[in-house]
Amino acid sequence: MTYKIAILGASGYTGAELVRLIASHPSIEIAALSGNSKAGQSMAQVFPHLRHLDLPTLTTIEDVDFAGIDLAFCALPHKTSQEVIAKLPRDLKIVDLSADFRLRDPQAYKTWYGNDHAAPELQEEAVYGLTEFYRDEIAKARLVAGTGCNAATGQFALRPLISAGVINLDEIIMDLKCAVSGAGRSLKENLLHAELSEGAHAYAVGGTHRHLGEFDQEFSALAGRPVQVQFTPHLIPANRGILATTYVKGDPKAIHKALEIRYVNETFIEVLPMNEHPSIRHVRGSNFCHIGVVADRRDGHAIVIAALDNLTKGSSGQALQNANLMLGLPETEGLMMAPLFP
Amino acid sequence: MTYKIAILGASGYTGAELVRLIASHPSIEIAALSGNSKAGQSMAQVFPHLRHLDLPTLTTIEDVDFAGIDLAFCALPHKTSQEVIAKLPRDLKIVDLSADFRLRDPQAYKTWYGNDHAAPELQEEAVYGLTEFYRDEIAKARLVAGTGCNAATGQFALRPLISAGVINLDEIIMDLKCAVSGAGRSLKENLLHAELSEGAHAYAVGGTHRHLGEFDQEFSALAGRPVQVQFTPHLIPANRGILATTYVKGDPKAIHKALEIRYVNETFIEVLPMNEHPSIRHVRGSNFCHIGVVADRRDGHAIVIAALDNLTKGSSGQALQNANLMLGLPETEGLMMAPLFP
Amino acid sequence: MTYKIAILGASGYTGAELVRLIASHPSIEIAALSGNSKAGQSMAQVFPHLRHLDLPTLTTIEDVDFAGIDLAFCALPHKTSQEVIAKLPRDLKIVDLSADFRLRDPQAYKTWYGNDHAAPELQEEAVYGLTEFYRDEIAKARLVAGTGCNAATGQFALRPLISAGVINLDEIIMDLKCAVSGAGRSLKENLLHAELSEGAHAYAVGGTHRHLGEFDQEFSALAGRPVQVQFTPHLIPANRGILATTYVKGDPKAIHKALEIRYVNETFIEVLPMNEHPSIRHVRGSNFCHIGVVADRRDGHAIVIAALDNLTKGSSGQALQNANLMLGLPETEGLMMAPLFP
Amino acid sequence: MTYKIAILGASGYTGAELVRLIASHPSIEIAALSGNSKAGQSMAQVFPHLRHLDLPTLTTIEDVDFAGIDLAFCALPHKTSQEVIAKLPRDLKIVDLSADFRLRDPQAYKTWYGNDHAAPELQEEAVYGLTEFYRDEIAKARLVAGTGCNAATGQFALRPLISAGVINLDEIIMDLKCAVSGAGRSLKENLLHAELSEGAHAYAVGGTHRHLGEFDQEFSALAGRPVQVQFTPHLIPANRGILATTYVKGDPKAIHKALEIRYVNETFIEVLPMNEHPSIRHVRGSNFCHIGVVADRRDGHAIVIAALDNLTKGSSGQALQNANLMLGLPETEGLMMAPLFP
Structure with a gap:
């Protein structure tokens, strides 16, 4: 049919x-x-x-x-x-x-x-x-x-960690790198090729991006208490892709495990082996999201990186x-x- | 099966x-x-x-x-x-x-x-x-x-014109703009991002590109006499795509007609309406080839432009x-x- | 002072x-x-x-x-x-x-x-x-x-050849590759990064670009008779630079010589050794124009390529x-x- | 002389x-x-x-x-x-x-x-x-x-804050976005245009980048006690520029003030007005470093962003x-x- x-x-x-x-x-x-x-x-x-x-x-x-x-x-x-x-x-x-x-x-x-x-x-x-x-x-x-496309990326990286209780909820920082198609086909000076190519800059810095409303709503509901993350998106000279680098406190192996368990049956979410991490060029034009976890040199700190195509x-x-x-x-x-x- | x-x-x-x-x-x-x-x-x-x-x-x-x-x-x-x-x-x-x-x-x-x-x-x-x-x-x-990827692009633009006898066989110039993946994954200085981005240059100028062997073979066979085109490929800062701008002498309408007739039943070859012309960004990642014909201001001259994805x-x-x-x-x-x- | x-x-x-x-x-x-x-x-x-x-x-x-x-x-x-x-x-x-x-x-x-x-x-x-x-x-x-920026590039390549009488005035083709800053800071869809990056297309095809007015005026004055060149500009995904590939008929060595003689004392015009040719990445941000001449495999045909920064x-x-x-x-x-x- | x-x-x-x-x-x-x-x-x-x-x-x-x-x-x-x-x-x-x-x-x-x-x-x-x-x-x-080019960028953002005692020394995160020329003219697959263009990925994640040695040495000497920052560089599809987004805890106004006071007489360091922040496209090819401070929505958190040209x-x-x-x-x-x- x-x-x-x-x-x-x-x-x-x-x-x-x-x-x-x-x-x-x-x-x-x-x-x-x-x-x-x-x-x-x-x-x-x-x-x-x-x-x-x-x-x-x-x-x-x-x-x-x-x-x-x-x-x-x-x-x-x-x-x-x-x-x-x-x-x-x-x-x-x-x-x-x-x-x-x-x-x-x-x-x-x-x-x-x-x-x-x-x-x-x-x-x-x-x-x-x-x-x-x-x-x-x-x-x-x-x-x-x-x-939101940024909201999706950040949630894929963090929801299982909040649910599993493996990270400190008050110390979450998300630094996103976003390709330009996320801004749509709107005619703005900073979306021109001559301005963006060879450019890179943060925007909506300081907690003013609207996708934070989604993070607040979803993470708080999940945790059963208010959770406010720090979130800074950056525009980079690429057309498609979001790379979310999230900085969390918790045991890197427990974090990796929580992601693996949660996504083991999810077709579109690929959790990379421990200490590998993704690139937006490897998800372009697809419905896949790649997630990696790397342990920091300082115990109890981990970097969780998620990549997906913002338009797909x-x-x-x-x-x-x-x-x-x-x-x-x-x-x-x-x-x-x-x-x-x- | x-x-x-x-x-x-x-x-x-x-x-x-x-x-x-x-x-x-x-x-x-x-x-x-x-x-x-x-x-x-x-x-x-x-x-x-x-x-x-x-x-x-x-x-x-x-x-x-x-x-x-x-x-x-x-x-x-x-x-x-x-x-x-x-x-x-x-x-x-x-x-x-x-x-x-x-x-x-x-x-x-x-x-x-x-x-x-x-x-x-x-x-x-x-x-x-x-x-x-x-x-x-x-x-x-x-x-x-x-x-060859360049050879395919040029032939899609020109074969029907040679077969139909609507262009001067001794005055064909092809100026190609080729994306970098055509050079493969080889490690050469001029394929580095820092060199190619913001670069554009011709290569194999003067008739030394090997795809000319294919043009000579195919066009001569088609015409029943030796045909030697002039062919200059250029590397441009893009990853996928070939844009072939061909300069020919003949009646633009007859040229457009010859292409339309030849490709009317071809799924992958799209002949654009008269005086429209294609861009590589509209064929990327696909098996389609777009071809356009524009009449020059001087009678008897036409520009035929073909675009396809070199890897597809x-x-x-x-x-x-x-x-x-x-x-x-x-x-x-x-x-x-x-x-x-x- | x-x-x-x-x-x-x-x-x-x-x-x-x-x-x-x-x-x-x-x-x-x-x-x-x-x-x-x-x-x-x-x-x-x-x-x-x-x-x-x-x-x-x-x-x-x-x-x-x-x-x-x-x-x-x-x-x-x-x-x-x-x-x-x-x-x-x-x-x-x-x-x-x-x-x-x-x-x-x-x-x-x-x-x-x-x-x-x-x-x-x-x-x-x-x-x-x-x-x-x-x-x-x-x-x-x-x-x-x-x-005009295109007009300057084309003239640097061709004026000495017309003056010296070393090329056929009725068979001149200029295929230009132009970076996007030439279009200014205007808000147009096809100047957006998401459209132009990975794009390449011709524009003003068929002899409608206004810089042709300059070519007609200058080349005709120089030749003492009407000269009409064929001129097709292309937009490429770069910010600065024009690469003019010109196809002319004449003796390549005489052509190279005519350029060398004319520009020997010009600080900003660099004529490359015979059969070398320029790239826009080597003139970016400067007031220099590089010009090269390559002999085609067919006698009596040459390719003259000029590169400069359109904004400088x-x-x-x-x-x-x-x-x-x-x-x-x-x-x-x-x-x-x-x-x-x- | x-x-x-x-x-x-x-x-x-x-x-x-x-x-x-x-x-x-x-x-x-x-x-x-x-x-x-x-x-x-x-x-x-x-x-x-x-x-x-x-x-x-x-x-x-x-x-x-x-x-x-x-x-x-x-x-x-x-x-x-x-x-x-x-x-x-x-x-x-x-x-x-x-x-x-x-x-x-x-x-x-x-x-x-x-x-x-x-x-x-x-x-x-x-x-x-x-x-x-x-x-x-x-x-x-x-x-x-x-x-190191990354080391310079991070230090311009952070040294005055450490000296002035206005940030928490144990909670410093630096997320850097680096253009590709920082990797030199070396022939590596991930530096090819076809790989990097439309790519963005972290590297040396988890505290393994050698420039951390400089941060450890300099920040510890400055603080008179061991200081270990978290540092994650990312490669972005641009040729020149480093954008360092640093996440610190402290009073945003005091942080901005400390930078202004320190750099008031420095020709090459420009501290932007409070809540403005820089882009790498505005320092390219120059010896200038632009620094901005933005207050986060959560009290006591600030984002300090520095931009410079890695080659200059x-x-x-x-x-x-x-x-x-x-x-x-x-x-x-x-x-x-x-x-x-x-």
């Missing part, structure tokens, strides 16, 4: 990545594509790399016919997403890739995003989309909130993985492609 | 690319991998991006058991390839990715490669592997010679396409993945 | 490059900087790499006090430049970096730029700023028009070289820094 | 960077260049970007005539340097860029480098070359040991700054060029 899906916001990078992935998916078919600013154009015009595919023309959201659509992916900007989803049919399954439904607490949402939520009842309904940790809820959910495992791949679950398909279907290297 | 294949020389970029492609192929299974300098290592050690796959350990060629192998890909260095293939079982189907069997004429081979051919009878047997133009011969062949359509993707034909499988099987962008 | 200069339009890349160069100049002092959209900001805010310098705050053009200013550099957008310069004091020396005064013929200007010139009398007054070929006129000029020798370095002449300073003052490699 | 210098090991990146800098120096002249593996070649052959300079041909070290040489820069590999320097004239001033004389304690040297020091008396004589902190000793020294301020620029002091020249002579951006 083939399911029909719509992609709302198909003219951005995560939308295009969904099309790339679904084009090879044996049980899912793209029935509608919206992109308000490019409505009327073909995907080949907006994304020439997809020109070999037979795809619906981009329309406005209003012109999408949701009858017969089994599931919609919303790859819309923050804030827009909650407004659009509030108006969609109530029986439509939805995977949202925006930040709008990641935080469960309306107050936390307001703190991090600066405005009241426009659809609090949907906020309550939404399931947090970190597949490996919310699998059962996602399978039953109508509305799933894709995680960090966003559109995760979304498809969740959609598979919601549609009753094998979770890994359409997602087993190997990384592209070099 | 599943066919078993071996990859000889799996520790280079084209070998790894074959593994990447075949890992998603429904009817082909990797039964053996050789890599003399890395024998005894796992592919995960040599290419960590493939660590999620269950692959045979690398062995020496001598240790490969060819019983039960349906087809071998040879991704070995030039000269080594002819020596190795000469010793392989005579009933083994072989797709060779080296330059050793591309030229049919022993004298031409010696001229371009500097040595006598070690296996002239195999040279005679080999079929030139430009799938779209040698499809029937390839399907029946035992030994197929993969084309220019090498390992072509090899798999040929293997599909040789094994009686659908030609496009395992090759329909969309390009990776951005 | 120290001369005081103003830079109008200091918030773009060519403006910043002028500041970088003049900061080390022993006889020139920056007295005023304008940047209408960033007026009121310090240069350190707009260009943090200049934060160590003691520079005037950015103002609007209206707020620049031209009393005591010896020379103004105009690094303003096309069209704006002619309007602004028309209102500047008539005794102020001006080096314009825009395209507004490059073409001498009002009709040619209209053809290439689409509008009537707003200051035709200044257009007539302006001297074309290719220093090595208009040195005497520039020294006496009040208004000098900086050349192609634009702001050229502008400073011209300003030196106009102020009676040594032509090379402040311009002898070596390229930055790697 | 002009001083004559020799550069031993001029065929590597730091050697070439010395030539670039000294070429513009008004009081220093290059009298000899050695490069054993390239002896007999001109610098133009080894580094074409220096072809406009009139330089001595490369010789072997044995063929350098040290009579008349005022100072030698040794840009030789580790271990080789101590052997060569031991044989040089005892009255020759030397700036060594290798790691051989950075550690004062022979036992610490053996621990980090694995061998006994071949010239312990020179090791004792050598002055640590972090100019801003050893200025007086350097001015009087005969042998100065250039610091981190190596050859530092070396020239020290040579200026040793020769009695103004410390900043030949070093005031602005960064190259973009």
Whole structure:
């Protein structure tokens, strides 16, 4: 059986990545594509790399016919997403890739995003989309909130350690190196090739990045007490990939063991042998996340490093993985492609 | 039915690319991998991006058991390839990715490669592997010679024009821009990141590049008279992709028409609308070749531009396409993945 | 003696490059900087790499006090430049970096730029700023028009060949590879890092690039008859540099000789030994232009390749070289820094 | 007066960077260049970007005539340097860029480098070359040991904080992002463009990087007690630059103040306004180091970020700054060029 899906916001990078992935998916078919600013154009015009595919023309959201659509992916900007989803049919399954439904607490949402939520009842309904940790809820959910790409990377490295009680919860530092596609196709000076190439700089330094809201929510729930990590993302001159270097206090072997045990049956999470560590170039274009643990020279300190592709495992791949679950398909279907290297 | 294949020389970029492609192929299974300098290592050690796959350990060629192998890909260095293939079982189907069997004429081979051919009878047997133009011969062949990646790109742009008689055969200039993976994983100063990034330079200028041997052979055969093009490759700071800008004399519309007619039924060759032209970023990681034609301001001059991924359509993707034909499988099987962008 | 200069339009890349160069100049002092959209900001805010310098705050053009200013550099957008310069004091020396005064013929200007010139009398007054070929006129000029960066590169390769009569004037093809800073700091999708990195594509194909207006004007004047070259620029994933590969018909040795003779006394133009050719990475950040000649395998064909830094020798370095002449300073003052490699 | 210098090991990146800098120096002249593996070649052959300079041909070290040489820069590999320097004239001033004389304690040297020091008396004589902190000793020294490029970056961020007693000495984490030229011109797979571009990975994780020896030595001496920082360098796809993100515990304002006070009179160290932070693209090719301090959302935590160019301020620029002091020249002579951006 083939399911029909719509992609709302198909003219951005995560939308295009969904099309790339679904084009090879044996049980899912793209029935509608919206992109308000490019409505009327073909995907080949907006994304020439997809020109070999037979795809619906981009329309406005209003012109999408949701009858017969089994599931919609919303790859819309923050804030827009909650407004659009509030108006969609109530029986439509939805995977949202925006930040709008990641935080469960309306107050936390307001703190991090600066405005009241426009659809609090949907906020309550939404399931947090970190597949490996919310699998059962996602399978039953109508509305799933894709995680932040940085938030996913950091959680893959740290959740098993918090659950296993093997690290000091008050001394966690995450230093992330993020490729530029995470910033989307937005026209900003510091995303220009001439500025970014040969550049590298931190951003949202000091605890102001919105993905911290997700870390606070998830790590605190897991620990049963407030946990606040220190988190500094850096932009590096690469297109895809997030490398999360996390500094924790605990026994390195116990840490490695906790990760191995937790992920032994997870198809997409690869825990490297002790003292090996990953590179973003080895996960590019794939749904895999590589995690390594290295012992520091000082006893009781460890470095845990996780790498994934922000557009795939960090966003559109995760979304498809969740959609598979919601549609009753094998979770890994359409997602087993190997990384592209070099 | 599943066919078993071996990859000889799996520790280079084209070998790894074959593994990447075949890992998603429904009817082909990797039964053996050789890599003399890395024998005894796992592919995960040599290419960590493939660590999620269950692959045979690398062995020496001598240790490969060819019983039960349906087809071998040879991704070995030039000269080594002819020596190795000469010793392989005579009933083994072989797709060779080296330059050793591309030229049919022993004298031409010696001229371009500097040595006598070690296996002239195999040279005679080999079929030139430009799938779209040698499809029937390839399907029946035992030994197929993969084309040069530059040679493939230039031929996709020019063969239909020569066949259709719409361009001046004595005034063809090809200016190629080649990404660095075409040079393989060899340790040379000018392939270092610090040298190539922010660099761009021509190489093999003046008609000394060995792929010219292929152009001379193929274009002359096609035209029924000697054809010598001018060909200048340039190294650019990118990892994958070849952009061939060809300058020809003829009627631009007739040229565009000739390409459209020739490729209308070819799955992997996309002829863009008149006056549009391609970019390597839109074919990366895929088996597609995009071709565009633009009319020059001066009557009777046209620019024909072709773009493909040197490791995929220019090498390992072509090899798999040929293997599909040789094994009686659908030609496009395992090759329909969309390009990776951005 | 120290001369005081103003830079109008200091918030773009060519403006910043002028500041970088003049900061080390022993006889020139920056007295005023304008940047209408960033007026009121310090240069350190707009260009943090200049934060160590003691520079005037950015103002609007209206707020620049031209009393005591010896020379103004105009690094303003096309069209704006002619309007602004028309209102500047008539005794102020001006080096314009825009395209507004490059073409001498009002009709040619209209053809290439689409509008009537707003200051035709200044257009007539302006001297074309290719220093090595208009040195005497520039020294006496009040208004000098900086050349296009592509136009400079192509002319350095070809002018001596046209003058010496050693090439066929009807068969000249220029294939240029241009780094992205040539497009300025403008916010366009195809200038984003995620789009350009791993990309390479032609633009303005078919003879529509405005720098062709300069080639037509200059080469025809030189030859005493109409000369129309074929010219295709390509964007490559690098920040600085233009590599011009020109295909010409003539005797390679005569061509090399013509270049050597013409440039033997030129400080900034390096003619490489016969059959060597340049790379953009070896001129980056400098005012040097490297030129090489290679004989093609077919008699009577040669490839002439020129490389320079589009922001330095192609634009702001050229502008400073011209300003030196106009102020009676040594032509090379402040311009002898070596390229930055790697 | 002009001083004559020799550069031993001029065929590597730091050697070439010395030539670039000294070429513009008004009081220093290059009298000899050695490069054993390239002896007999001109610098133009080894580094074409220096072809406009009139330089001595490369010789072997044995063929350098040290009579008349005022100072030698040794840009030789580790271990080789101590052997060569031991044989040089005892009255020759030397700036060594290798790691051989950075550690004062022979036992610490053996621990980090694995061998006994071949010239312990020179090791004792050598002055640590972090100019801003050893200025007086350097001015009087005969042998100065250039610091590690990572070691310099981290010390610029942290020394004033340790001296001022404003941070917790037991909780210092340094996460460095290093461009690839820091690895030199060595031929290694992971330095190839195809591997590094689109890559990012940690290396020497867990406290094994040799520059930790310098941190231990310097920070402990400064604190008057053992200090062991945690230090993880990462390779990023850029050519020049080090970004050191340091995580410290202390009052952010006191930290910022301590840096401002310490560096107020230092020409090359720029402390940014509170809560601003630097990028490597704004120091490239220059001798400047930019430092920023940002307060974390959690009281008592701060992020201190330092950026410099590893080849200039981190190596050859530092070396020239020290040579200026040793020769009695103004410390900043030949070093005031602005960064190259973009």
